[in-house]
Amino acid sequence: DxxxxxxxxxxxxxxxxxxxxxxxxxxxxxxxxxxxxxxxxxxxxxxxxxxxxxxxxxxxxxxxxxxxxxxxxxxxxxxxxxxxxxxxxxxxxxxxxxxxxxxxxxxxxxxxxxxxxxxxxxxxxxxxxxxxxxxxxxxxxxxxxxxxxxxxxxxxxxxxxxxxxxxxxxxxxxxxxxxxxxxxxxxxxxxxxxxxxxxxxxxxxxxxxxxxxxxRPDRWDRIVELARGLGSRLPAEPDGRALEAFLRERRSADPLHFPDLSLSVVKLIGKxxxxxxxxxxxxxxxxxxxxxxxxxxxxxxxxxxxxxxxxxxxxxxxxxxxxSDEDLAGIAAHCTEQEDNATKVERRMRKSAAALFLRPRIGESFDAVVTGASEKGTWVRTLRPAVEGKVMRGDEGLDVGDRVRVRLMSVDVERGFIDFSAAR
Known part of the structure; x- marks a missing residue:
């Protein structure tokens, strides 16, 4: 180590x-x-x-x-x-x-x-x-x-x-x-x-x-929907035991794609x-x-x-x-903010490294899973290699956890941008 x-x-x-x-x-x-x-x-x-x-x-x-x-x-x-x-x-x-x-x-x-x-x-x-x-x-x-x-x-x-x-x-x-x-x-x-x-x-x-x-999970309703799509049922209200039982079942049933399901659940639970x-x-x-x-x-x-x-x-x-209580509250808020900033730096470095690695493969297609969907855009992670990028075209109707085929459009190593288009 x-x-x-x-x-x-x-x-x-x-x-x-x-x-x-x-x-x-x-x-x-x-x-x-x-x-x-x-x-x-x-x-x-x-x-x-x-x-x-x-x-x-x-x-x-x-x-x-x-x-x-x-x-x-x-x-x-x-x-x-x-x-x-x-x-x-x-x-x-x-x-x-x-x-x-x-x-x-x-x-x-x-x-x-x-x-x-x-x-x-x-x-x-x-x-x-x-x-x-x-x-x-x-x-x-x-x-x-x-x-x-x-x-x-x-x-x-x-x-x-x-x-x-x-x-x-x-x-x-x-x-x-x-x-x-x-x-x-x-x-x-x-x-x-x-x-x-x-x-x-x-x-x-x-x-x-x-x-x-x-x-409590930010988007429990979407987690319930993901489970339903895989043939399982979760209660309407957040339930850790039920979710863990579902995750154990999926790890056993489909270990190859379990990391993608895990990432979707992590995103939906919240930070x-x-x-x-x-x-x-x-x-x-x-x-x-x-x-x-x-x-x-x-x-x-x-x-x-x-x-x-x-x-x-x-x-x-x-x-x-x-x-004092006031001191601790201020420290806690500052640590949360700085942790978010550090996570962004680490993610940016991972993306820049991934962009550099993928640069020779522009134009190729990959299987992917949607990891983020909001007004700011839609993000996916390819399965092999596990690389996250933004869907620039064809993202209409996609939501976290959806499977999609994407094509690598462009990369920007300096900014860590990896851009895909979704195949329909």
Whole structure:
């Protein structure tokens, strides 16, 4: 794995009565980035790191995010450690949060560990640390419990299959789908659970917090229509459990086209945002089927996580809150705006790379799915390769989720424009 800003470590332990204990250590960035300092103001302006095929633009100076505040191998680092006990049904029982000094004994890569968890030979990195294979198997068991429990509650199992540019010697040589594997799921499920534990900790202490929320779907009626077109029925009102059951059914029935359905559902549900939550109130996260959710596991690259750490540390120490409600509301709004801006930059870079890759194929036709339809225009994503562009001609009557044959009309690499016409 080429990640250099390492935010988390994970450790598992088997307890009596089929309980599994999972500990997640998160880099204590706040220990070196003092509130109100020049570096903190710099991070507060950026609010997020930006990742593109051409390079990474970090929220924090690299001396911090890839070294002093990164949980690098064989280095002692300060951290917040979140502990949770998981029963056989995937429910979280006892929890704990405390400050600690931790040491990373191995940096592993998603592709090789994911393949190993699925049955391929163990990578050499596993053999270097005694007991690491058993440790990862235990963590996989624990996070599988967590994932299955969330799915039972209606968490959505989505896989958009977004393409990434392969760049060699400054040239885009391929566009490959980002494939999710079991190692990625392990870490994602551990982080989702950790964010929930942290959010509940702040709520139990009657403290305000910045929550990550996804409200009720913007266009549930269109999701119902998509399901009907595939021979399934969804209730008239938003229902996470029913939607998850439908998605599971479609993943099994048509895995080839499941990423396209996933992308349509993601667009129709709507985007996430950061909001101030006061004690006793809550919006929740529709896609994750959780009520309490606060980003806390990536303070090297997300400013809301750093804010959350400061709130948690103040509560642990019995100190006054470092932010007023007004401060938190303003930070939440700014972080949402900057996240939107960062997403646009990352999307623009992906589109420019895709335009460069597709330039020799102008005039060719592709199968595609409609990913956006509004007064501003209609957008599609081709199936192979997975590239998004705008339909400039023949888009009348198209809506999100529709299948369509399109012809590549033109590209503009500098502006990231990829223009299609729809074949009727």
């Amino acid at each position: 080429d990640s250099r800003d390492l935010d988390q470590l994970t450790v598992g332990e088997r307890l009596p009565n089929a309980v599994l204990r999972l500990q997640v250590a998160i880099a204590d960035v706040d220990a070196l980035v003092v509130q109100g300092s020049a570096v903190d103001r710099h991070a507060a302006c950026n609010t997020t790191s930006i990742y593109t095929a051409g390079g990474v633009f970090p929220m924090l100076p690299e001396r911090l995010s890839t070294d002093l505040t990164s949980l690098n191998p064989e280095c002692d680092r300060l951290a917040l450690v979140v502990t949770m006990d998981i029963d056989g049904g995937g429910s979280i029982g006892a929890t704990d949060i405390r400050r600690a000094r931790v040491r990373n004994h191995a940096k592993l890569a998603y592709p090789s560990i994911g393949a190993w968890l699925e049955g391929t030979p163990a990578p050499t990195a596993l053999a270097r640390v005694p007991g690491l294979e058993d440790q990862l198997r235990l963590q996989d068991e624990a996070t599988t419990r967590l994932r299955e429990r969330r799915q039972d509650l209606g968490a959505l199992d989505l896989d958009t299959g977004e393409a990434r540019a392969v760049v060699r010697d400054g040239k885009v040589v391929d566009l490959l789908p980002t494939e999710r594997n079991r190692a990625m799921e392990l870490i994602a499920d551990a982080m989702i659970a950790t964010n929930g534990v942290v959010a509940r900790f702040l709520a139990q202490h009657r403290l305000p917090s910045i929550r990550r929320v996804v409200r 996430g945002e950061y909001v101030l939550e006061l004690p006793g109130k809550g919006t929740g996260h529709f896609g994750l089927a959780v009520r309490d959710y606060a980003h806390s596991t990536a303070p090297n690259r997300r400013y809301p996580d750093l804010i959350t750490h400061r709130l948690v540390k103040a509560a642990l120490a019995g100190h006054p809150m470092p932010y």
